[in-house]
Amino acid sequence: MERLPGFRDFFPEPLPKGEMWSADVREYIFDRWQTTARNYAFQVYDGPPLELLELYTAKSGEEIVGQLYNFTDKGDRGVSMRPEMTPTVARMIAARERHYKKPIKWYSIPQLFRYERQQKGRLREHFQFNADIFGENHPAVDAELIAMLTDILRSFELSADDFVVRISSRNAWQEFFRSQGGDEADAYEFYQAVDKIERTATEDSAKKFDSLGFTLEKVRNFIDSSEPTEELQEVLDNLKARGLGDFVKIDYNVIRGLAYYTGVVYEAFDRHGKFRAIAGGGRYDQLVNLVSGGKNDMPAAGFAMGDVVLVELLKERGLLPEYNPSLDVYVMVEDEALRESTLELVQQIRDFGLHAEYPLAATKPDKQFKRALELGARFTVRLTDEGTALLKNLESREETALEANTVAERLI
Amino acid sequence: MERLPGFRDFFPEPLPKGEMWSADVREYIFDRWQTTARNYAFQVYDGPPLELLELYTAKSGEEIVGQLYNFTDKGDRGVSMRPEMTPTVARMIAARERHYKKPIKWYSIPQLFRYERQQKGRLREHFQFNADIFGENHPAVDAELIAMLTDILRSFELSADDFVVRISSRNAWQEFFRSQGGDEADAYEFYQAVDKIERTATEDSAKKFDSLGFTLEKVRNFIDSSEPTEELQEVLDNLKARGLGDFVKIDYNVIRGLAYYTGVVYEAFDRHGKFRAIAGGGRYDQLVNLVSGGKNDMPAAGFAMGDVVLVELLKERGLLPEYNPSLDVYVMVEDEALRESTLELVQQIRDFGLHAEYPLAATKPDKQFKRALELGARFTVRLTDEGTALLKNLESREETALEANTVAERLI
Numbered sequence: 163m164e165r166l167p168g169f170r171d172f173f174p175e176p177l178p179k180g181e182m183w184s185a186d187v188r189e190y191i192f193d194r195w196q197t198t199a200r201n202y203a204f205q206v207y208d209g210p211p212l213e214l215l216e217l218y219t220a221k222s223g224e225e226i227v228g229q230l231y232n233f234t235d236k237g238d239r240g241v242s243m244r245p246e247m248t249p250t251v252a253r254m255i256a257a258r259e260r261h262y263k264k265p266i267k268w269y270s271i272p273q274l275f276r277y278e279r280q281q282k283g284r285l286r287e288h289f290q291f292n293a294d295i296f297g298e299n300h301p302a303v304d305a306e307l308i309a310m311l312t313d314i315l316r317s318f319e320l321s322a323d324d325f326v327v328r329i330s331s332r333n334a335w336q337e338f339f340r341s342q343g344g345d346e347a348d349a350y351e352f353y354q355a356v357d358k359i360e361r362t363a364t365e366d367s368a369k370k371f372d373s374l375g376f377t378l379e380k381v382r383n384f385i386d387s388s389e390p391t392e393e394l395q396e397v398l399d400n401l402k403a404r405g406l407g408d409f410v411k412i413d414y415n416v417i418r419g420l421a422y423y424t425g426v427v428y429e430a431f432d433r434h435g436k437f438r439a440i441a442g443g444g445r446y447d448q449l450v451n452l453v454s455g456g457k458n459d460m461p462a463a464g465f466a467m468g469d470v471v472l473v474e475l476l477k478e479r480g481l482l483p484e485y486n487p488s489l490d491v492y493v494m495v496e497d498e499a500l501r502e503s504t505l506e507l508v509q510q511i512r513d514f515g516l517h518a519e520y521p522l523a524a525t526k527p528d529k530q531f532k533r534a535l536e537l538g539a540r541f542t543v544r545l546t547d548e549g550t551a552l553l554k555n556l557e558s559r560e561e562t563a564l565e566a567n568t569v570a571e572r573l574i
Numbered sequence: 575m576e577r578l579p580g581f582r583d584f585f586p587e588p589l590p591k592g593e594m595w596s597a598d599v600r601e602y603i604f605d606r607w608q609t610t611a612r613n614y615a616f617q618v619y620d621g622p623p624l625e626l627l628e629l630y631t632a633k634s635g636e637e638i639v640g641q642l643y644n645f646t647d648k649g650d651r652g653v654s655m656r657p658e659m660t661p662t663v664a665r666m667i668a669a670r671e672r673h674y675k676k677p678i679k680w681y682s683i684p685q686l687f688r689y690e691r692q693q694k695g696r697l698r699e700h701f702q703f704n705a706d707i708f709g710e711n712h713p714a715v716d717a718e719l720i721a722m723l724t725d726i727l728r729s730f731e732l733s734a735d736d737f738v739v740r741i742s743s744r745n746a747w748q749e750f751f752r753s754q755g756g757d758e759a760d761a762y763e764f765y766q767a768v769d770k771i772e773r774t775a776t777e778d779s780a781k782k783f784d785s786l787g788f789t790l791e792k793v794r795n796f797i798d799s800s801e802p803t804e805e806l807q808e809v810l811d812n813l814k815a816r817g818l819g820d821f822v823k824i825d826y827n828v829i830r831g832l833a834y835y836t837g838v839v840y841e842a843f844d845r846h847g848k849f850r851a852i853a854g855g856g857r858y859d860q861l862v863n864l865v866s867g868g869k870n871d872m873p874a875a876g877f878a879m880g881d882v883v884l885v886e887l888l889k890e891r892g893l894l895p896e897y898n899p900s901l902d903v904y905v906m907v908e909d910e911a912l913r914e915s916t917l918e919l920v921q922q923i924r925d926f927g928l929h930a931e932y933p934l935a936a937t938k939p940d941k942q943f944k945r946a947l948e949l950g951a952r953f954t955v956r957l958t959d960e961g962t963a964l965l966k967n968l969e970s971r972e973e974t975a976l977e978a979n980t981v982a983e984r985l986i
Contacts, residue, residue, distance in 0.1 A: 163629050163665050163865050166653060169622035171666050174680060178673035185618045201924040203901055203931035203949065205586035206597045210577055210699065211623065211685065212643070212655070217575050231624070233645030236689045241578060243624070243655075253575050254583050261590035263948060265934055268586060273623065277648045287622065300935040313924065403914040404921040453575050489615055502815040509816040512613040512725065519615035522677055523712040536675060537615065 168278070168286030175485035188289070190483055191469055192271055194317045195291040199269040202310045204293055207268045209250035211275075215240035217249045220452060231275045231286075243275040247292040248422070248446065248464065249453065255296050255462070256454035264297030285470055294464030296450070301393050303463050304426040304445060305400035311430060311441050311465055312401075312409045318472070319481050325440060328413035329398070329428040332444065334391050335417055338384050348374050350421050356381065357419040385414040397426060422446040428465070437475050441467035487538030490573055493520040494530045494544040503548050507566055514570040543569055580690070580698030587897035595885075600701070602895055603881055604683055606729045607703040611681040614722045616705055619680045621662035623687075627652035629661045632864060643687045643698075655687040659704040660834070660858065660876065661865060667708050667874070668866035676709030697882055706876030708862070713805050715875050716838040716857060717812035723842060723853050723877055724813075724821045730884070731893050737852060740825035741810070741840040744856065746803050747829055750796050760786050762833050768793065769831040797826040809838060834858040840877070849887050853879035902985055904946030905932040906956040908939050915960050919978055926982040955981055 165171055172185035196206075215232050232242035244250060247270060259266065270292045278284050293310060295303045308327055315325055332353075339352055355362075355370045359381070362370075368378040390398060390412045401410050410428075418427040425445030432440060443465020450460035476482045491511060495504050504520065511518040519537055521530050534542050534556065542554045551566040553573075564572060577583055584597035608618075627644050644654035656662060659682060671678065682704045690696050705722060707715045720739055727737055744765075751764055767774075767782045771793070774782075780790040802810060802824045813822050822840075830839040839856030843849070855877020862872035888894045903923060907916050916932065923930040931949055933942050946954050946968065954966045963978040965985075976984060 163626065163632070163668075163867075165622055165665065166624055166626060166647075166651070167649075169624060171622070172618075172620040173666065173670060174617035174619050174674075176673075178670040181670065185620055188620070189618060197927070200929055201927060203929055206584075206601060207586050208584040208597055208600070210581035210583070212578055212581060212687070212699075214575065214578060220575070228648075231647065235578075235643065236640075237579075239578070253577065254585065256575070258585060258590040258593065261588075262586075263945070275624070287624075295934075298934055302934040306934060309921070399914075400917060403917040405918060406921070455575070502811075505812060505815040506817060509721070509818070515609070515613060517612050517615055522707075522710055522714040522718060533675070 166286070168284070170285065170287065175487070184485075186485060187473060187482055188469065191472065192289075195269075195271060195314060195467070198310060198314045198317050199291075199293060201313070202267070202293075202306070204267040204269040204310075207251070207254065207270050208272065209244075209247070209254055209270075211244050211273065212241050213244055213250060213253075215242045217253060217453070218242055218245060220249075229276050229278065231277055244272065245274055245276050247272045247274065247290065247466065248294075248420075248449065251292065251294055251464075252446075252449045252453040252462065255460060256450050256458045259296060259450075259458065259460060265303065266296040267293075268296075269293040289469040291467045292464060293466075294462060296460055296462050299425075299445075299447065299461035301396040301426065302400055303461075304428075305397045305404075307443060307463060307465050308397065308410060308428055309401060309404055309406055311428075311443070311467065312406050314467065315430065315440070316409075318476055320475075320479070322408040323433060324475075324479060325409070325430055325432050327410045327428050327430045327441075328416045329394060329410055329426065330412065330414050330416040331391050331394055331425065332417065332423045332427055333393065333425055334388065334414065342376060342380065344375065352376070353417050353421075354419055356415075356417045359385075360415055388414050393426060416442075418442060418444055422449045422452075424448060425463070430467075432475055436478070437471050440471050440475060441465055487536065488517070489519055489534075489537040489539040490516040491518050491541040491543055491569075492530070492534030492537060492539040493518055494527065494534070494542055495521055495524070496527050496530075496544050498524055500545045500548070503566070504545055507543070507545065507551070507569060510567065511570045511573065514574060516570065516573055541573060578698075580696070582697065582699065587899070596897075598897060599885060599894055600881065603884065604701075607681075607683060607726060607879070610722060610726045610729050611703075611705060613725070614679070614705075614718070616679045616681040616722075619663070619666065619682050620684065621656075621659070621666060621682070623656050623685065624653050625656055625662060625665075627654045629665060629865070630654055630657060632661075641688050641690065643689055656684060657686055657688050659684045659686065659702065659878065660706075660832075660861065663704065663706055663876075664858075664861045664865045664874070667872060668862050668870045671708060671862075671870065671872060677715065678708040679705075680708075681705040701881040703879045704876060705878075706874060708872055708874050711837075711857075711859060711873035713808040713838065714812055715873075716840075717809045717816075719855060719875060719877050720809065720822060720840055721813060721816055721818055723840075723855070723879065724818050726879065727842065727852065728821075730888055732887075732891070734820040735845060736887075736891060737821070737842055737844050739822045739840050739842045740828045741806060741822055741838065742824070742826050742828035743803050743806055743838055744829065744835050745805065745837055746800065746826065754788060754792065756787065764788070765829050765833075766831055768827075768829045771797075772827055800826050805838060828854075830854060830856055834861045834864075836860055837875070842879075844887055848890070849883050852883050852887060853877055899948065899950030900929070901931055901946075901949040901951040902928040903930050903953040903955055903981075904942070904949060904951040905930055906939060906942045906946070906954055907933055907936070908942075908956050910936055912957045912960070915978070916957055919955070919957065919963070919981060922979065922982045923985065926986060928982065928985055953985060 170183045172183050173181045175186045230242045235241050371378050423444040424447045427444030429439040429442040445463040554561045582595045584595050585593050587598045642654045647653050835856040836859045837857030841854040842852040857875040859873045966973045
């Protein structure tokens with residue numbers, strides 16, 4: 163029986179040949195995400211991996227359905243596995259924001275699902291760190307989010323030589339679009355064309371912009387010659403005050419593909435341009451209102467960072483931690499007559515919060531010792547009689563005799 | 575827009591009225607599960623939340639489909655959201671076990687999905703701690719798993735007065751079934767009837783057993799008068815040697831509903847009998863072979879513990895941790911002219927791994943101080959000029975003047 167194409171098994175280290183995804187690496191990634199989020203005083207939340215289909219079609223329209231894992235459930239509801247977290251958190255905020263002091267700072271690490279045509283490296287699920295701030299529309303919110311994004315990447319030992327956060331503004335683009343006489347009904351199509359401009363052949367882009375009443379030249383001109391808006395300048399100054407100026411730059415190439423963004427937007431890229439965006443986000447002041455059926459106006463901004471591009475980048479830079487098995491102590495059973503008292507010792511050690519392993523069934527002592535080394539044990543311990551134990555430090559190879567019931571304390 | 579019935583949002587503390595599921599409580603539960611699993615030297619793994627439908631129908635037959643979130647994906651595959659983790663881990667082990675030293679000890683915390691008719695307290699998803707040991711069929715494996723199950727519940731401050739693990743044996747039941755001339759084709763139906771015996775009216779049980787060629791009396795007799803098998807005695811002795819004897823008892827009422835169990839089985843119950851089973855597991859020596867199409871014989875045993883009954887039980891016993899907001903420091907901005915240097919200070923503090931918050935936009939000092947208290951800050955700090963800071967301990971209310979760039983170090 164096979165796993166579904168585009169889905170991942172996460173195996174424990176050391177990884178079997180042919181498997182790319184390590185459960186230990188995933189723990190490492192999640193840990194860094196969480197740690198930085200807590201440094202920034204964000205609180206954790208989660209929502210269901212399955213939602214009503216209309217939560218996703220309400221804003222993006224029906225065309226998104228082609229990319230969804232959607233189906234009709236046994237209660238005849240149109241449902242979908244979540245392709246992104248923002249609609250869910252907007253729904254939760256719309257329902258319960260009155261209860262929380264503003265600004266609300268929340269993070270989550272959902273698994274997300276998209277039915278995409280299989281391509282190399284394109285998966286149908288990924289994990290994504292999501293962080294959002296609700297209830298405040300000051301540019302300091304965008305700066306706080308971009309600072310956290312930057313500090314998360316720094317926590318993986320990535321430097322300003324490795325990545326840059328390119329910051330832009332939907333407001334600036336909207337103004338340009340209107341000032342050039344763009345038709346409001348075409349705005350989203352125009353933004354999408356800008357979003358794809360760096361990945362699209364020049365003639366195709368030119369044709370696209372022509373069809374919307376623009377010229378590629380004018381669009382490029384706007385990208386190349388524009389100065390930061392007042393809002394973007396505030397974001398920049400804020401980040402510079404934190405000492406993070408080297409990690410960011412204004413770049414109007416960025417506009418973000420999703421329909422719901424309304425203000426400052428940004429994407430983090432590797433400096434060598436080898437990978438897709440590492441993270442992206444922006445302001446979306448109208449989504450909560452939309453999801454609540456117009457009942458709840460709520461400024462909102464957030465970003466997301468997926469695990470797949472991040473792991474690829476860290477791997478390429480040699481920044482993934484090496485696998486180091488670790489165990490506090492391997493408890494040997496050299497004499498099966500002492501197994502019962504050994505079990506008592508194992509229990510004592512684990513009760514102290516220590517990581518302990520022992521041979522479940524009778525095993526030759528040399529095999530036990532080998533197992534202790536494989537598991538990265540700091541110590542072995544073995545009973546010599548009911549009351550005495552020999553504790554061996556596997557680094558120094560020093561051996562100490564002590565009372566069995568003092569072993570656990572000694573190991574802390 | 576509403577969430578789907580039977581699905582949960584996990585909100586941050588303090589919980590809004592009308593919401594029952596705390597993201598912080600969930601973190602607490604997950605943390606205890608992980609901590610104990612690591613003490614027992616288990617390694618983490620994960621698999622996809624979506625699998626081929628046949629992974630679930632292969633063993634349980636088509637009747638299980640009524641309870642699944644199954645559908646046909648856009649590639650025309652029959653797929654299902656996972657209703658349990660065991661088939662997934664059996665698939666992973668079947669594919670890659672050769673790579674790993676035995677015994678293999680793995681754990682995971684998947685979210686699982688079942689389409690059940692809505693009843694009070696019956697959800698359509700839950701999180702479930704899963705732990706399994708592969709490659710060893712000694713009763714010490716069952717004991718190791720039951721010991722971990724017990725230690726997990728103890729880690730939530732539950733005592734032998736709160737719960738008991740009732741241990742039984744499919745082997746013993748199988749022998750009884752055969753010795754009474756039971757028809758092998760009816761075995762699973764018979765086990766299911768035994769599994770439900772405590773929840774079924776006497777006359778209905780009697781009728782059921784009659785139809786299978788048994789009498790309820792004989793079944794009850796077997797339950798009441800049976801002595802532990804040799805294997806069960808070994809499990810018991812092992813647990814007693816660990817000092818866990820008070821937490822377990824032999825009880826042939828337990829048989830487990832799932833088809834794939836083959837040996838020792840067990841379920842943990844609250845002593846007052848108010849809740850459904852807290853956890854359950856057993857040996858399933860044929861499942862890996864089945865999932866691998868007969869290519870991989872592999873002894874296996876494991877158990878699972880869901881989050882829903884556990885949280886209900888801990889809540890009833892008053893054992894859920896109280897919500898204690900905690901923040902290392904709230905950095906105040908009393909003078910907006912000092913905002914830029916304050917941002918530098920915030921960044922320094924967070925770079926030291928400390929949890930810090932500050933007012934994103936201009937806020938009155940008394941409101942800032944109130945916010946610091948709400949967030950459970952240990953300290954406030956505010957700059958008095960570019961180089962000097964006042965650090966206030968919110969417990970003792972003592973205030974200290976110090977150089978701004980020594981604040982972070984001072985707080986560690």
